[in-house]
Amino acid sequence: MRSMLVIGLGRFGRHLAIKLVELGNEVMVVDTDEDAINKMAPFVTRAQIGDCMDEDVLKSLGVSNFDVCFVCISDNFQSSLEITSLLKELHAPCVISKTDRDIHAKFLLKIGADDVIYPERDMAQRAAVKYSAKNTFDYVELTKDYAITEMSVPNQWAGKTVLDLNIRSKYNINILGFKNNGDVTPLTDPHYVLQANDHLVVAGNKQDVFRLMDKK
Structure with missing residues (x-):
C-alpha cells in the first residue's frame, strides 16, 4: 500500500483516484470545486x-x-506547471503530471516532473492498434519498442503445445499467459495445449507483436 495525492478531479483525476483506491492505496484528493470533492469523499x-x-x-x-x-x-x-514546480520545491518525492501536448511535457519535465502521462493520446493509440489488427482484444505499449497484447489463438496453433510450436524462437515473442472465461493464468508449462477459445497474452518487440496479431 502506498500513499497517493491526486490534485484535480476532472474525469481523469476521478478515475485515477478510484482505481488507486481499488488497488489498495491510501488516496487523498484535492480540488477547488466543492461539489467534486463532496462526490469523491466517500470513495477515497x-x-x-x-x-x-x-x-x-x-x-x-x-x-x-x-x-x-x-x-x-x-x-x-x-496551473499545472506552477503546481508541479511547487511540489518539487516542497520535496515531493515523485510528481507525475498529466498533459496532452508534447511541448507542455517538455516544460513539465524541465521544471522537475518525474514523469508525464498522456491519457488521451495513449488511449487513442491503444484503440487504433486494437481495432486495426485482427484477432486482438487489448494492446498496451510498455516502451516505444515493446508491447503486450491480448489476442486469440491462431487457427494453426489450436491443439498444439508451446513447445511444439517453438514460439519464442520462431516468432520472437513470449507468451506470458492465457485468458479463458475472463481469468488470466500464467503460462509456465510448455506442454500446455493451446485451446481455440483461449486468449493469449503475449509480449515482445512491437513489430513482432504486430505480425503475430495479423496471424489467422
Whole structure:
C-alpha cells in the first residue's frame, strides 16, 4: 500500500483516484470545486477543498509524505506547471503530471516532473492498434519498442503445445499467459495445449507483436 495525492478531479483525476483506491492505496484528493470533492469523499481516504497554486495549501498537505503526487490539471497549463514546480520545491518525492501536448511535457519535465502521462493520446493509440489488427482484444505499449497484447489463438496453433510450436524462437515473442472465461493464468508449462477459445497474452518487440496479431 502506498500513499497517493491526486490534485484535480476532472474525469481523469476521478478515475485515477478510484482505481488507486481499488488497488489498495491510501488516496487523498484535492480540488477547488466543492461539489467534486463532496462526490469523491466517500470513495477515497481523504478529500479536501483547496487551491494547490497556493504554496501554503500544499505545505498544509504535507506533500513530502506522499509516495506519489499526481497533477491532473490539463485545462490550465499554467496551473499545472506552477503546481508541479511547487511540489518539487516542497520535496515531493515523485510528481507525475498529466498533459496532452508534447511541448507542455517538455516544460513539465524541465521544471522537475518525474514523469508525464498522456491519457488521451495513449488511449487513442491503444484503440487504433486494437481495432486495426485482427484477432486482438487489448494492446498496451510498455516502451516505444515493446508491447503486450491480448489476442486469440491462431487457427494453426489450436491443439498444439508451446513447445511444439517453438514460439519464442520462431516468432520472437513470449507468451506470458492465457485468458479463458475472463481469468488470466500464467503460462509456465510448455506442454500446455493451446485451446481455440483461449486468449493469449503475449509480449515482445512491437513489430513482432504486430505480425503475430495479423496471424489467422
